[in-house]
Amino acid sequence: MLEKIKQHIAEVEAFTANTKEDVENFRIKYLGKKGLLNDFFAEFKNVSNEQKKEFGQVVNKLKNTAEEKVELLKDALENKEEAKGVYGDLSRPGEPIEIGSRHPISIVKNKIIDIFSRIGFNVSEGPEIEDDWHNFTALNLPEYHPARDMQDTFFIQTNPDVLLRTHTSSVQVRYMENNKPPIRTISPGRVYRNEAISARSHCFFHQVEGLYVDKGVSFADLKQTLQYFTTEMFGKSKIRLRPSYFPFTEPSAEVDVYWGLETETDYKMTKGTGWLEIMGCGMVDPNVLENCGIDSEEYSGFAFGMGIDRIALLLHQIPDIRMFSENDIRFLEQFKSSL
Ligand code: DAH
Numbered sequence: 001m002l003e004k005i006k007q008h009i010a011e012v013e014a015f016t017a018n019t020k021e022d023v024e025n026f027r028i029k030y031l032g033k034k035g036l037l038n039d040f041f042a043e044f045k046n047v048s049n050e051q052k053k054e055f056g057q058v059v060n061k062l063k064n065t066a067e068e069k070v071e072l073l074k075d076a077l078e079n080k081e082e083a084k085g086v087y088g089d090l091s092r093p094g095e096p097i098e099i100g101s102r103h104p105i106s107i108v109k110n111k112i113i114d115i116f117s118r119i120g121f122n123v124s125e126g127p128e129i130e131d132d133w134h135n136f137t138a139l140n141l142p143e144y145h146p147a148r149d150m151q152d153t154f155f156i157q158t159n160p161d162v163l164l165r166t167h168t169s170s171v172q173v174r175y176m177e178n179n180k181p182p183i184r185t186i187s188p189g190r191v192y193r194n195e196a197i198s199a200r201s202h203c204f205f206h207q208v209e210g211l212y213v214d215k216g217v218s219f220a221d222l223k224q225t226l227q228y229f230t231t232e233m234f235g236k237s238k239i240r241l242r243p244s245y246f247p248f249t250e251p252s253a254e255v256d257v258y259w260g261l262e263t264e265t266d267y268k269m270t271k272g273t274g275w276l277e278i279m280g281c282g283m284v285d286p287n288v289l290e291n292c293g294i295d296s297e298e299y300s301g302f303a304f305g306m307g308i309d310r311i312a313l314l315l316h317q318i319p320d321i322r323m324f325s326e327n328d329i330r331f332l333e334q335f336k337s338s339l
Contacts, residue, residue, distance in 0.1 A: 002051070005040060005058045012065045016073070023073045030066040037063050101336040105206055105324055108312040109188050112208050115232040116186045119225070121210065124185045126171035128192070132161045134170040138291040139248040147247045152194035154203075164192035168209035169248060169305060172284075175211065176292035181299050182214040188308065199320040206308035211284070213294065213301030219251070219283060222302035226281065230257045233311075240275070249282020249303055269314060276314065279306035 012030065017023045030036050040059045047055045102110075113123055126134070132143075141148055156162040171187035179185075187209040195201050212221070223241065231237040238258035246252040256275040260266050270276050281304035286296035309321055316335075318324075323331050 001043065001047075002055060002058055005055075005062055008036065009058070009062050009065055012062065012069050015069060017077070020074070020077055023070060023077065026073075027066075027070045030062070031070065037066065099336065101332060101334075103324070103332065104312045104316055104318070104335050105308055107335060108308050108315065109206065109208065111233065112229075112306075112308070112311075113186065113188065115229055116210065118232075119184075119228065121184045121186045121212075124171055124175050124187045125189060126165070126168070126174045126187065128165055128190055129156065130163055130165040130170050132163065134173045135163060135165050135167070138173040138288065139169055140285050140287050140291075141247045145247065147245075154192050154194050165189075166193055167191050167305060168207040169303070171209055172211045172248075172303060173288070173292055176213065176289070176294055181294060181301075183301070184212050184214075186210045197322065199322065202309070202321050202325070204325075205310075205321070208306055208308060210281075210304045211301060212303075213284065213289070213299055215299060217283075217300045217302055219302070222281060222283070222304070225302075226255055226279075226304065230255075230278070234259075234315075236260075241281075244280060244282075246280055246282055248285050248288050249280075250285045252280065252282035255279045255281055255304070265317065278311065279304050281305070 008030075015026060017026060028035060032038075037059065040062070044052070044055065044059070117123070135153075136145075136148060137143070153166050154164040156164070168187045168189045168191060171189065175183065175185050175187070189207065189209075190204055191207050192204045195203055197203055210225075212225070223239075226241075227237055227239055230239050234257060236257050236259060240256050240258070241253040242256065244252045244254040254277055256277050258274055259270050259276045261270065261272070261274040266274070281302065284301040284303050289296040289299060289301065309324060312318065312324070313321060
């Protein structure tokens with residue numbers, strides 16, 4: 001009998017299982033109500049007194065070994081299942097990693113910043129909620145000046161002194177108030193105008209303002225800088241400056257870049273002229289310099305301002321400006337390969 005039990009111990013020790021079912025069958029065989037161990041315990045009373053001690057020890061060992069084995073196998077199988085849950089089928093091909101994309105406005109803005117930073121311009125910013133002085137008065141647009149009508153302004157509540165800036169030219173003023181020449185800065189940012197929303201215009205959009213103030217800055221410097229910019233930005237170096245009017249510059253000009261008329265798209269973009277208007281510019285009006293505490297006898301400067309949305313629409317042939325603010329993932333995903 002003892003030998004038989006010892007054989008069982010060896011059998012239990014050697015037992016392995018692949019499924020939970022195997023383990024359960026094993027448990028029932030040894031530890032179940034009608035299992036072998038209960039048979040052996042029942043046998044105890046028939047064992048001679050001399051053998052009782054050894055018999056008891058061996059049966060107990062079988063019991064402990066079987067119990068430990070069941071626990072061990074259960075744990076092992078559970079771990080195996082968990083591992084499968086975490087890693088799945090290790091032979092499967094990897095999941096594609098989704099990469100994000102920058103917003104087309106950011107892509108164009110960053111490109112502009114990059115181009116100007118290469119010729120020594122830094123980046124400056126100002127508040128979107130402005131006061132009358134920085135958005136209008138200091139820029140040579142006093143109260144009742146007719147040019148104020150050009151910019152449909154959003155005023156904050158009933159205070160006409162607080163408004164949403166209508167252009168980034170307000171940052172020029174702030175920068176000149178706080179920094180001494182030489183000044184070379186570009187100011188990208190969001191601006192607001194109370195306009196009807198359509199495919200071509202929105203009540204908010206983005207601009208980049210440029211400002212260069214130093215001794216002896218001339219219109220020739222402006223033209224050269226703009227030509228450098230259009231070459232780097234669009235790969236087009238032919239530009240023309242048309243006389244224009246802005247209250248904060250004198251003289252003022254509108255900048256067109258010669259896009260060409262090679263493709264149907266060129267025709268569409270330039271309305272058959274080959275020329276594309278890209279920004280306004282001019283020599284900073286001496287009044288503006290003085291308003292900002294800069295001696296206009298000693299210093300001169302040029303400034304320019306362009307719409308980022310407009311350039312992004314052109315470059316990417318986007319049909320509707322509203323797409324920039326709709327956050328439609330199908331639209332945004334298309335800019336993955338850009339910077
Ligand atoms: N502030 C003008 C606008 O919003 C753009 C502009 C024109 C800015 C000429 C300038 C400039 O600095 O010199 O339409």
